Amino acid sequence: MAVFTENDTGVERLYIGGISASSLYDTLPGYQDPAVRRFPAPRMLWTEDGTTWNAVPQTPGTFFGDLNVQTEKVNKRGFRSFLTLPDANGVNRLFATVSDLRGVGRVIESSNPSAGDNAWRQVSPSADDLPIFTIATYRDQIYATVGDDGFPNGYAIYKTDAATPDAADPSRYQFMPVVVGDGSQLMRARTAISMQEFHGDLYVGSDRPTELIRIHPDDTWDLIVGAARMTTSGFKVPLSGLNKGFNSMFNGHFYSMAAYNGDLYLGTWDWSQDLIGTPLDGIFNYQYGFDLFKTDDGVHWSVIDRRGLGDRLNSSVRNLEVTPFGLFVGATNPYFGLQIFLNSTVLDLNRDGVIDNDDIYIVVSSQNQPAESPSDPRDLDRDGVITLHDAELFATQCTHPDCSHGAPSNVDPPTGLEAVFQNGTPPLVGVTWNGPSTASRYHVFRSDPTSLVDLLPPTMTIPLPNGSTITVQDIRNGALDIPCQAGIIPADFCALVQAVRENTTSTRGFHWIGSTSNLYFLDTSPPASGDSLYYVVAEDASGRISEPTPAVSTVGR
Ligand SMILES: [Ca+2]
Ligand SMILES: [Ca+2]
Ligand SMILES: [Ca+2]
Structure with missing residues (x-):
């Protein structure tokens, strides 16, 4: 969806793109003759009042009418990512991706989108060469996440000024690499999904294994969340101190981001609920439900919720939309349907809660x-x-x-939280912070890393989709590597296989470890690895509790 200001009338119209039903059928042999249009092209509609909707014309034989004709290996099934960007003369242009069912596709453009037909054209290279997932405007240019199965070295970020023609095909724009797959990662996400500008940088969240990067105006970039590694632009460590998936292997997409009320929000797709009904249910059910995080500086992240905002069957934050009335969270729930949440704190003008x-x-x-x-x-x-x-x-x-x-419910949270690990006998962690003057005491919470070896004993048997069983030790020995590589076993299950193979560390839920009226707390029983996360909340004299501080990992190990 996008709001577009028409060039001739100056009127705002909302455009929405749909997905064709063809994906259900046209992989079947009887539907593959490209000359036969058994299914109409994916449709685009517009409205000026939100009630009356008009179809964008799609006459067969025109560009927009022939979007059902598959001319590239990456199919055209629907519209996914929208944005508007004027050209150098101030003419408004609507851009959209035409993608396959997964969301991989190419970019099309129009300055008169409601005219349809030949008022649209493709402006990025073939999706077989440059498979584009999400587009966003940044510094008056279009940045695109790029990647697909077989695309070299995983996801990349490209940009175009949407003016310079592509030398190979002047009808299209030149796309230049900004961040490239660098080959020094064993497992690198196939594509990136979410993009959001925040404090002058462009944040990009990936598919699994999930990581978050930010691109600066000079196109250098930082790793914010993810695995430390060598890259073509030097060694990068995650500035937040948080590993892949915000330390949860179940965060399979960094699905959506929004800048709202001074903070950057990030919502995930958490696939742990797919373990419902399996022997792993009781071990991992504390993870069920999407995760939602926020930060005010891009580096220090607070956990808003890791359990789907109260419904652990809410699997993902599909959309975060900022409006004058607040931030809307659009959650998917594969069991009982979508849920929509609204945070309207932006309207609390005097900030008293x-x-x-x-x-x-x-x-x-x-x-x-x-x-x-x-x-x-x-x-x-x-x-x-x-x-x-x-x-x-x-x-x-x-x-x-x-x-x-x-x-009222407002108590300011503590600030400047730090946790310092001292490796003695016993090990200690000193936690310090600055408190708001209204606080009378503080509560300290900790989350411990647990390696999968500890959670899943080697003799544990796990049923396979074909009805047979396998032990954790067999998986550890690589028995499922080939079936996973061949795509015979569902991708979620293979993500777990990968985690077992790597003996991934999983962060357990936060638990209370103590309360104090001081501005420090000595944790006398931290895990010996010193790898825990801490946050603190303030409480005032009338028992009101603040929001949590950002979660910090220990330093000084
Ligand atoms: Ca979760
Ligand atoms: Ca007004
Ligand atoms: Ca108020």
């Missing part, structure tokens, strides 16, 4: 002032002026039905 008459008063007393920025939260209707209409809209979003103050 409640949206109430005090916040409405701030809006009313700013009446007739121009908005300070396009995203000024007081200008809820985004017309550029703060008016009573904005105050009326605020009143629909109060924490309590009558917009009364009710019980």
